[in-house]
Amino acid sequence: MYFVAAAFLMFAVAIAVQLFNVQYVDGDNYRKLVEKRTHKEVVIKANRGSIYADDGSLLATSVPKYDIRFDAVTVSKDNFSKELPMLCDSLSVMFGKSRSYYKEKLKKARRTKNRYMLVARNLGYSDYMRVRGFPMFRLGAYKGGLIVEQRTIREHPLGGIARRTVGRPQSQAGIEGAYDLLFLKGEDGSRLKQKIAKGQYKPIHDENEKEPKNGLDVISTIDVNIQDIAHHALLNQLEKFEADHGTVVVMETETGEVKAISNLQRNSKGRYLERMNHAVGESHEPGSTFKLMVMVAALESKVIDSSYVVDTENGVLTYYGKYKVRDSRHGGYGKISAARAFEVSSNTGMVKIVEKGFKDNPEAFVNRLYNMRLNEQLGLEFKGEGVPKIPHPNDKDWSGISLQWMAWGYGVSLTPLQTLTFYNAIANNGEMVKPRLVKEVRDFKQNKPVEKFDKVILNPRICSAETIGKVKEMMKNVVERGTAKNIYSPEFSMAGKTGTCRTDYGNKKADKNYVASFAGYFPADKPKYSCIVVIHKPNTSIGYYGNVVAAPVFKTIAKKIYTDTPMVDEVNVKVKPSDKLEKVYAVYNKKSQKEYKKIPNVVGMSGMDALAFLENLGLRVKLKGNGKVVKQSLKKGIVFKDNQEIVLELS
Numbered sequence: 001m002y003f004v005a006a007a008f009l010m011f012a013v014a015i016a017v018q019l020f021n022v023q024y025v026d027g028d029n030y031r032k033l034v035e036k037r038t039h040k041e042v043v044i045k046a047n048r049g050s051i052y053a054d055d056g057s058l059l060a061t062s063v064p065k066y067d068i069r070f071d072a073v074t075v076s077k078d079n080f081s082k083e084l085p086m087l088c089d090s091l092s093v094m095f096g097k098s099r100s101y102y103k104e105k106l107k108k109a110r111r112t113k114n115r116y117m118l119v120a121r122n123l124g125y126s127d128y129m130r131v132r133g134f135p136m137f138r139l140g141a142y143k144g145g146l147i148v149e150q151r152t153i154r155e156h157p158l159g160g161i162a163r164r165t166v167g168r169p170q171s172q173a174g175i176e177g178a179y180d181l182l183f184l185k186g187e188d189g190s191r192l193k194q195k196i197a198k199g200q201y202k203p204i205h206d207e208n209e210k211e212p213k214n215g216l217d218v219i220s221t222i223d224v225n226i227q228d229i230a231h232h233a234l235l236n237q238l239e240k241f242e243a244d245h246g247t248v249v250v251m252e253t254e255t256g257e258v259k260a261i262s263n264l265q266r267n268s269k270g271r272y273l274e275r276m277n278h279a280v281g282e283s284h285e286p287g288s289t290f291k292l293m294v295m296v297a298a299l300e301s302k303v304i305d306s307s308y309v310v311d312t313e314n315g316v317l318t319y320y321g322k323y324k325v326r327d328s329r330h331g332g333y334g335k336i337s338a339a340r341a342f343e344v345s346s347n348t349g350m351v352k353i354v355e356k357g358f359k360d361n362p363e364a365f366v367n368r369l370y371n372m373r374l375n376e377q378l379g380l381e382f383k384g385e386g387v388p389k390i391p392h393p394n395d396k397d398w399s400g401i402s403l404q405w406m407a408w409g410y411g412v413s414l415t416p417l418q419t420l421t422f423y424n425a426i427a428n429n430g431e432m433v434k435p436r437l438v439k440e441v442r443d444f445k446q447n448k449p450v451e452k453f454d455k456v457i458l459n460p461r462i463c464s465a466e467t468i469g470k471v472k473e474m475m476k477n478v479v480e481r482g483t484a485k486n487i488y489s490p491e492f493s494m495a496g497k498t499g500t501c502r503t504d505y506g507n508k509k510a511d512k513n514y515v516a517s518f519a520g521y522f523p524a525d526k527p528k529y530s531c532i533v534v535i536h537k538p539n540t541s542i543g544y545y546g547n548v549v550a551a552p553v554f555k556t557i558a559k560k561i562y563t564d565t566p567m568v569d570e571v572n573v574k575v576k577p578s579d580k581l582e583k584v585y586a587v588y589n590k591k592s593q594k595e596y597k598k599i600p601n602v603v604g605m606s607g608m609d610a611l612a613f614l615e616n617l618g619l620r621v622k623l624k625g626n627g628k629v630v631k632q633s634l635k636k637g638i639v640f641k642d643n644q645e646i647v648l649e650l651s
Contacts, residue, residue, distance in 0.1 A: 041190050041191070041192055043189075046185065046187055046214050047152050047186060048154065048215045049062075049183060049214065049216045049218060050062070050218075051166055052219045052220065053224045054219065054220065054223055055223070057224045059156065059166050059220065060166050063155050064150055064152050065152065066124075067122070068128070068137075068147070069116050069117060069118055069149065070116075070119050070145050071115045072110040072113065072114050073114075074145050075144060079136065079139065079143060083136035084136070087134055087135045091134070094127075094130065095120065175218060175438060179218050179438065179441070184215045186212065186215030187212065189212030216441050222260065222261070223260065226260040226557075227261075229260070229556070229557055229560045230248045230249075230250055230262050231260070231262040233248070233557050234246055234248045234262050237535065237550075237552065237553045238272050241544075242538065243536060244265065244266055245264060245265035245266065245272075245276075245536050246263075246278075247262065247278040247279040247282075247532075247534050248531065248532065248533045249420050249435075251421075251530050253428050253530050254433075255436070256424070256433035256435050256455060257436050257437075257439070258437050261277075261279055262274070263277050263278045263279055278416065279417045279534075280380065280382055280384060280385055280415060281385065282415060283386030283387060283415045283418075284413060284503075286499055286501065286515075287409040287499040287501025287517065288347075288500060288501070289517050290406075290499070291408065292342075292423065292426070292471060292519075293369060293374060293422060294354060295338070295342050295350075295474070296463050296471055297369055298357055299463075299467045300467050304338050306338055306470045308338045309335055309337055309338075310336065310338055310349045310353055312327060312332035312348045312349045313332055314332050315329060320401070325347050325348055325351050325404065325408065327346050328345070328545070329346075333349065339474050343478050343482030344482055344483060345497075345498060347407075350407045351404045351408060353407070354403060354404065359403065366390060366391070370390065371462075372422070373458060374414070375389075378458070381437075382437075386413075386414075389412060389414075390406075390412055410501070419519055419532055420435075421433075421435055423496070423520060424530040425459070426468055426471060427495075427527035428527070430461040430463060431461065432462050433455055434457075434458050436455070438453050440452040440453060472524075476493070476524045478496060479493075479494045479495060483546070484497075484547045486547055486551065487547070487551045487552060493522065493524035494520060494555065495522070495524040496519055496554065497519055498547045499519070499550070500514060501515045501517070502514055513537045515536050516550040517534045518533050518546050518547070520532075520554060522558040534550065598639055598640070599634045599636055599638045600613070600614075600617075601632075602614065602632060602648065603630065603632060606628055607625075607629060607650045610648055611648075619643070619644055619646050620643055621646055621648060624648065628650060632649075
């Protein structure tokens with residue numbers, strides 16, 4: 001008996017010691033372990049900053065969505081019985097299901113002790129606030145069983161317009177990728193949740209442990225109207241010629257601001273979608289659009305003049321007995337000037353011009369191209385810019401026909417945006433500016449700019465003013481009497497160069513696939529915009545030349561921009577003051593001032609218009625939010641005093 005009693009005593013002491021260890025010695029560790037198994041910190045994603053067009057239209061924005069759930073256990077019996085009928089009525093009115101449906105569903109959750117019953121999913125903010133005010137739910141998380149889960153989704157209000165340029169969150173493409181970490185992403189918050197039945201978690205507190213800090217907004221250079229024009233002009237031509245894919249870029253000449261950029265590619269169902277940023281990332285042989293670079297190099301090196309006569313012979317040049325350079329015109333063009341060879345895009349003429357000046361010194365030709373930055377990337381903020389290729393005589397793959405092939409746009413490689421940047425430099429009188437897709441980063445909450453992006457000059461002068469004047473005249477003549485005369489219009493002037501490049505040149509067994517292009521600017525005399533159109537693999541039975549496939553897109557864009565934003569000269573007109581008119585104006589002004597001593601109704605007006613209107617009346621205006629006016633603090637018809645404050649709530 002003593003032995004058994006002693007054993008029990010020792011066992012009891014051991015338990016007491018262990019309890020002490022658990023509670024005090026190892027207590028913190030065990031509490032952390034329990035908390036780790038029953039609690040978790042959930043990351044609350046910060047709202048990404050929005051991306052705007054240059055006129056304030058939304059290109060991409062983060063929209064909050066809310067899921068509403070119900071904890072049927074935490075609500076007291078009295079509150080459940082009292083609030084249930086009214087809650088069912090409210091849910092029925094909002095979501096369209098019967099009152100009895102919600103009554104049975106909530107009672108079943110109560111019986112089964114469901115602590116995570118789904119009430120509604122994907123609610124917008126206004127609907128969420130409405131549900132939060134329903135009977136029972138308005139009592140909060142503990143007394144009313146309300147569980148709210150918030151997340152954000154990325155929406156593109158303008159649909160697929162410029163989708164690849166805008167990019168996607170969590171990708172490295174487009175504006176989203178280029179400005180993600182620095183500006184758009186923001187700082188995530190956190191919320192503590194506790195494990196409940198069936199492996200589910202519910203928030204412990206109504207408020208977050210750490211509030212998320214939303215990202216900043218980015219204002220792009222995209223002009224929605226020009227973007228829409230470019231997108232549909234390209235789409236129509238791709239469908240007409242059953243092409244594989246294409247791109248178009250419109251850039252403001254002086255600033256380098258990209259006003260439109262569209263990239264469309266055909267999918268397996270025959271639809272054209274924005275799938276890849278071809279303008280930025282696709283480096284390819286440009287074909288005859290490269291002849292502008294060649295002509296500038298020849299003129300600047302003084303090896304020829306625009307009047308130099310070149311013999312195109314019979315339109316065919318043969319090298320090493322098998323490599324042929326052909327003109328599109330059978331029999332060639334005979335003896336023509338260098339300027340005319342450019343206008344009609346004579347391959348043989350351009351090759352002979354290059355051979356005359358650089359056959360014995362090809363390095364001088366290539367160095368001239370290098371001096372114009374044609375071998376360098378543009379240094380875009382975007383990921384995935386294509387790498388240009390301008391062969392050099394020291395390269396391993398340089399051959400006996402490399403120089404001749406470069407003369408008509410083969411053996412070299414540029415992206416459409418790199419090609420356009422050079423054409424834009426010609427239009428800009430020699431100043432090469434970096435293409436720019438973002439104007440500024442702004443904190444709209446505090447209504448202040450965070451960082452502005454100004455014009456960047458890549459090369460202050462790519463060549464002499466004399467050379468620029470000559471090639472400008474040539475490009476103007478391309479449209480008026482050269483390869484692109486089919487797009488000539490007496491109503492507005494254009495200048496540019498056509499391009500047609502076979503993608504598998506020299507491979508007789510391969511199917512013939514072409515790249516049709518046109519690059520240029522408008523108006524021809526005072527360039528406002530430059531533009532490039534590139535269309536890959538059109539159906540050759542319908543057409544494949546640059547003047548037929550690509551140039552009409554350029555014309556459509558130029559014509560519609562002229563129509564929508566006419567370019568006119570300002571004229572100062574001197575008007576004699578009229579005493580009679582002044583008296584009529586004075587009477588009207590006095591009458592209007594008297595009438596507008598009463599508050600007008602500005603609901604529905606844009607915030608900026610309402611601001612200007614009310615401030616002109618003598619009111620101090622305070623704005624809350626962005627968009628259109630949805631509410632005003634002073635009612636319509638109230639007589640106001642000068643400098644009285646009015647608060648406008650915007651949508």
